[in-house]
Amino acid sequence: MSLTFLLLLMIGVLVTIGIITKKLDLLTYSEPDKNGNRKPNGFKWKPITIILLAVLAALFQPMNYEVISVGHKGLLINLLGDKRGASNTEEVSGVVFYNKYTQEIQEVPLDQRHIEYPESIIVAKGGFPCPIKPSFNYSVKESTAADMFTNLRSTYKKGGLEAIQEGWLNNAIIGAINDVANRHSIDYLFNNRETYEAEILSEVNKRIGKWFLVSQLKTNIQPPKAIRQSIEDKATADADAIKAEAQARVAQADAQRKIQLAKGDSASLVIRAQAEAKAISLKQQEITPTYVEYQRVLKWDGVMPSTVLGSGSNTLLNVK
Template sequence: MTRNITIGITGFILIIIVLIAQPFTFENIDAGNVGIRINLYGSDKGVDNITLVTGRVWYNAWTTKIIEFPTYTQSVDYDSFVITTKDAAEFKVDPKLNYHINPEKVPQIYRQYRRPLGEIQQGFMKNTIYDAYRIVANSFTSDSVMSNREVFEDRVQNVLTKTLGRDGFVYDQLTSAITPPPSLRQMIDEKNTSIQARLKAENMAKQAEAEAKVIIARAEGQAKATLIKARAEAEANQLRQKTLTPLLIQQEWVAKWNGVLPTTNAGGGASLMLGIK
């Protein structure tokens, strides 16, 4: 009886040990992630050409390892660093990268780097971003960086798109916080102040010129109006002089005569209307 109990207890313990020590387990690949199966032993040791879809995956933990990579957008805020332009000016850059992984290239990424994604971001990707900024900065002067900011950033993005995309990292967006050196910032502020003062002076000059043109136009208009009026009066006078004949003058005099003869120094009333029949 005692022997049977001992055998039973031993068997139970062995079953528990087997259940605990058995190598088969599973991994849940969440949505927005892909997993890769890595063989730890055998002739095909390494990364299988299999990309596991989302869901529960069973595998032998003694001979196989599952690595999970997120394929949704990742946002990485890198530490600021210094770049040098062609004329030896130093700018501080504080980049923030948004990217995602091409699911089909996850096995290739692990084969090449053999690191978790976090380490890849702070290793290969960080160096790639820093190099892109430094390479592009060498082709710009300090003034051109500030005056052609969009062109500068577009070139950096083109380098990153090409370099990261080749290894399976899909570039989405890059935010750059570019800070010029204090001396250059002061020069830029002074230049902007000078430009604003010049534009203000030009606007005032244009306004004064426009007001002067209005005054001149009004004066010319008044002068033309006066001249036209004078010409009209002169022409009217000339016309009157041409039409005032002696007969017309006598007729006008008769029409206005009140019947009283004018008195002259010769005495008496005398008719001045001589020759009127």
């Protein structure tokens, strides 16, 4: 709401109150008729002239006011200064009254913003093109907001910070990413991505750190198709080598297990053989002629053999 509107509103309210209370008489009346009634027959130009002059004064008065929003840096720009007022910038806050013909108010947002740029191409050392899709957070430094506006005035006045981030800031960020990429080989970029992005952030701060705070910068860099296939093949080969090595270790462990089992079985056989040999030895020591004869008797069924013996032959058992 402008100051001009407020003044016009105030004039309208005062005129309305004056008419209602009849303290503001704008009409002239005829002489009273025979009944004592008077009819309006014109205007009193003096009060009307005063009202019109007040309205014109409100319309063309030079002053205006602005309320600086929370989270913004207010800048009072003198349009009549040298360099078209760019060098005469005053930081303001709260409610600010200014001359709308010779001054203007700009509010620079100080909040942190997240930016994601569309995909673009950078070139690594050796001429390898790589697609990137950078993203980052940034905010305007409060202490240098006036200087930023002074140097980027034409871009800022076209569309505020949005115009700067799509133009000047975009060029600075992409340029820093590309310049750092030119220093390193394609392998370095993907094997040392964290270090690479830290270098980019350092380079970005050199270029725009005077006016902006940049954080959480990610390049989201992707390898070219041929390099991507090579990386995938290498990863597959490494995985196969690790798998083969693991299988070899398993086979070696299994062979060792079998050797140990074989050694155990052999020892068992030796022990069993030794035991059997010992048993045989003990049995041999126990066998005597009397014991053999005793075993024959135990196994005899009591039937004499039917074989006719020749002269001089003895029976199976000698009876004494």
